[in-house]
Amino acid sequence: MNVDNRSPLKQRILRSDGARFMAPLIVAIIAISLYTNGENGNFLGGDNLKNILLQVSVLGIIATGQTLLIAAGQLDLSVATLAALAGVIGATRINDGGSELWAVVLVLLICALFGLLWGILVAGLKIPPFILTLGGTSLFASIALRISKSSPVPARERFEWLGRAKVFGVQTPIWYFLIVVVIAAFVMRYTRFGRHVYATGSNEEASYLTGIPTARTKVLCFVISSTLAGFAGLVAMARISTGDPRNGSQLALQAIAAVVLGGGTLAGGRGSPIGTFIGVVLLAVVQSALTFNNVQTFWNDAVFGLVLIFAVVVTAIGDLRRRRFGARPILASFIRRNEPVQVPSEK
Amino acid sequence: MTVNVLELREISKSFPGVQALSNVSLIVRPGTVHAICGENGAGKSTLIKIATGAQSADSGVIQICGDRIDHASRRTVQNLGVRAIFQERQIAPDLSVTENVLLDRLPKRFGRVDWKNAKIQAKQRMNALEIILDIDTPVRNLSVAQLQMMEIARAVSLDARLIVMDEPTASLSRHELEPLFRVINKLRDGGVSVLFISHHLDEVFAIADEITVMRDGVVISHGEISEFTPASIAELMFGRTVSSSQADRMSQGDLSKPRLVINKVCSDRLNDVSLSVSAGEIVSVTGGIGAGVSELARMAAGGMLKSSGEILVYDDSRESHAISSRRQALNLGVAYLPADRKRKGLLLERTLSDNIVLGQQAAGSNPILTPRKVSESARAIAPSANIKAANVDVVVGTLSGGNQQKVMIGRWMGVNARIMIFDEPTAGIDIASKFEIYSELRRLADSGVAILICSTDFQEVGQVSDRVIVMRSGNIVGEVEGSKATEGRLLEMEMSK
Incomplete structure (x- = not known):
């Protein structure tokens, strides 16, 4: 057998799933940034980095919630229209003369209840979450249009503190995004609930028979994800001071894409908030780089699609090789033919 | 002289770190039931995967009915009359027995499925093997043993010469063995060979004509079943005598608790x-x-x-x-x-x-x-x-x-x-x-x-x-x-x- 001479810490980092998925993304982010900066020196200059993060903070909050669901083997397509609905309800409450804080609490409560409903239907009646939340997507979109009478609802300047204030010179949405990611990363790694999420996603039946409360775990994931989607919707509304019922219709798919980029698989059991964070940043950097390099906007979606396809193909090849030939770097597996076969000397 | 149905010569196969098979040879004669015995990890499964084209060998020769096969694929091997029944059931659970039996060759008429003919064909196949199943039930409703019969009926078409069964008895209870053995005997009487993987020796002795014993990727012994006893095979499989005496009984439990x-x-x-x-x-x-x-x-x-x-x-x-x-x-x-x-x-x-x-x-x-x-x-x-x-x-x-x-x-x-x-x-x-x-x-x-x-x-x-x-x-x-x-x-x- 091979003896691994690398230090234990180095081995652990190299062997961890996180590093396998994240390293290529970080390399891609740096490469794209340096290239674009070479073309246009403003790319890495001061405000643009903050702008990039600001652009994706709403997506990032939603994607973090989606990470929990995907790790538990679930999925929620309805988060995008739920976020839009949250924005519309928040803005409408203000116009009807309520306090901002009350509006925020009410919206989060409503979203949590929808999450609870999805969770109970999925865990209790074993309805496939894809179909269920596809239905929810249309439902929320329709309700948002009804409440807003099909036009954006102005929230005046009442939500400025939520979406446009700065703390230490950084806009609040970026803070929200970072805080949500840090808390989620802690929860997934260091809490019983987090481990239950991964176990449920890896093998639900085995987890249930071990005694893990799989149904409760799934319900909680839906509640957390929907609440985060509601919060993201409020932040988006506060940023533009308008509750737009048609806002962000692509957020759900982009969020799922970010989770998958960061190492999540729709089969469940994998995915991490930090990975998702890096996935979101990659999407943002790509988008921004396209603008800086004056690529026409109709290519945006194509590039987004290609990045995603490329990422899953590379992951799939890696998994396939790993299953067949054991863990080793992807490139080494392609040149396996020349290696001598090791016969175990004893058994 | 009759041509051997399957002839494997000097087959070797390695996976990283493991030599799964080295220079394994195997001959299956027409109309015989040939058992392969060995512990888990002895290489039985790898061998039959190679024989059925599911995996390729690193070296060695595969001959089916005298024809040398250079690039064995599932398809080419099947076309030469070798059919396999693996441990994992290969079924479409919501389709009927008829459809599952005729899965890849439903009879067609004017470009559409000829259901009447299909049912007749499915029935004929099962009658030939004395398998009794309702051909209209969705296979979801069948028991494990019935599913296996259904798969055998699918495997046996007019051109089948060899049926490979990987641990066919693994999921069967004692009472369900007898119908399986009856079907295997029926196949043998019809001139079809059966390659039978098992580590249950009593079953091997009940049904097999010839036996090949494997251990750690090599063939340890082979021959007519009459040359062996269950004890001698167990010894060959494990390379030592296995004690089957009762595990020591230290306590009888504290019955008051x-x-x-x-x-x-x-x-x-x-x-x-x-x-x-x-x-x-x-x-x-x-x-x-x-x-x-x-x-x-x-x-x-x-x-x-x-x-x-x-x-x-x-x-x-x-x-x-x-x-x-x-x-x-x-x-x-x-x-x-x-x-x-x-x-x-x-x-x-x-x-x-x-x-x-x-x-x-x-x-x-x-x-x-x-x-x-x-x-x-x-x-x-x-x-x-x-x-x-x-x-x-x-x-x-x-x-x-x-x-x-x-x-x-x-x-x-x-x-x-x-x-x-x-x-x-x-x-x-x-x-x-x-x-x-x-x-x-x-x-x-x-x-x-x-x-x-x-x-x-x-x-x-x-x-x-x-x-x-x-x-x-x-x-x-x-x-x-x-x-x-x-x-x-x-x-x-x-x-x-």
Whole structure:
């Protein structure tokens, strides 16, 4: 057998799933940034980095919630229209003369209840979450249009503190995004609930028979994800001071894409908030780089699609090789033919 | 001279770190049943995957009916009349028996499926083998044994010359063997050869004409079945004599301390079942498939609803608690080790350490866990459960069946389970590892764990238990002391009445 001479810490980092998925993304982010900066020196200059993060903070909050669901083997397509609905309800409450804080609490409560409903239907009646939340997507979109009478609802300047204030010179949405990611990363790694999420996603039946409360775990994931989607919707509304019922219709798919980029698989059991964070940043950097390099906007979606396809193909090849030939770097597996076969000397 | 149906010469195949096969040769003559025997890991499965074109060999020659095959694929091999029935069922569960039997060649008329003709053909095929199945039922409703018959009917078409069966008896109960053997005899009479993989020697002697014994990727011996005895084959398979004497009985359990009491439990599969297991005692419940032993195991662990009756767990202070859910049972120290470890027990693609600590993660109440402590406890448990693995970071799916079961045991040692319920404790585990599991069971019992084993393997329950309870179609039909539970006695109890 091979003896691994690398230090234990180095081995652990190299062997961890996180590093396998994240390293290529970080390399891609740096490469794209340096290239674009070479073309246009403003790319890495001061405000643009903050702008990039600001652009994706709403997506990032939603994607973090989606990470929990995907790790538990679930999925929620309805988060995008739920976020839009949250924005519309928040803005409408203000116009009807309520306090901002009350509006925020009410919206989060409503979203949590929808999450609870999805969770109970999925865990209790074993309805496939894809179909269920596809239905929810249309439902929320329709309700948002009804409440807003099909036009954006102005929230005046009442939500400025939520979406446009700065703390230490950084806009609040970026803070929200970072805080949500840090808390989620802690929860997934260091809490019983987090481990239950991964176990449920890896093998639900085995987890249930071990005694893990799989149904409760799934319900909680839906509640957390929907609440985060509601919060993201409020932040988006506060940023533009308008509750737009048609806002962000692509957020759900982009969020799922970010989770998958960061190492999540729709089969469940994998995915991490930090990975998702890096996935979101990659999407943002790509988008921004396209603008800086004056690529026409109709290519945006194509590039987004290609990045995603490329990422899953590379992951799939890696998994396939790993299953067949054991863990080793992807490139080494392609040149396996020349290696001598090791016969175990004893058994 | 007749042409051999299948001829493999000097086949070698290696995977990284493992020489799976080296210079293996095998000849299957027409109209014979040829058995391949060997322990798990002996290379049987790899060999038949190569013979059926599912995998390619590194070197060697494959000849089918005298034709040399250079690039064997599933398709080319099938076209030459070699059909395989693997352990994993290959079926479309919602389609009818007719459609499944004729899956790839439904008769067509004017470009549309000719249903009338299809049914006639399916019927003919099954009649030829004396298989009785309703051709209109969706195969979802068939039993495991019936599915296998359906697959055999599919495999046998006019041009079939060799049927490869990979562990065909693995999921069958004793009563279901006979129809399978009848069909195999029928095939042989019709001039079709059968290549039969098994590690049950009694079955091999019941059906095979020739035998090839493998060990560690090489052919140890082959010849006519009459040249061997079961004992000589066992010795060849393991390279040493295997003692099948009873595992040492240190204790008989402390009968004054019942741990688990099942009281008049009924469900759609169980009828008025009562039994109790004491600390330090190993009680087995046995019976054929359909007796309900597997349901009983799951229900006793709280993983299935019962329609009436109660399941009581006694804690250290002799207080009783009725079990109503799996999670509650866990918190009362009830472990459950399902028969289908891969699908219902393990997180296959996760590490050894993740799988061991799952019990602790499920049981406790402290919301915060420290990953370092978790992996330390896994490292501490792994050796005490006698798990053989390079380290605790190996992926559990790569371990052998015996080690996987020890991982399951380790998981429950980590939470100090006081009651352990095993469903088929050695399903899919080779004979040598079986004995290790048996002594593991005895060690657990000696440490005061109450053990309930639900198993359809008469030989096993006779060897390992203090008491054996026999069930038939959901009812308890008898009980016998472990030392008197011979296979014959158990069979007699199960058949009587």
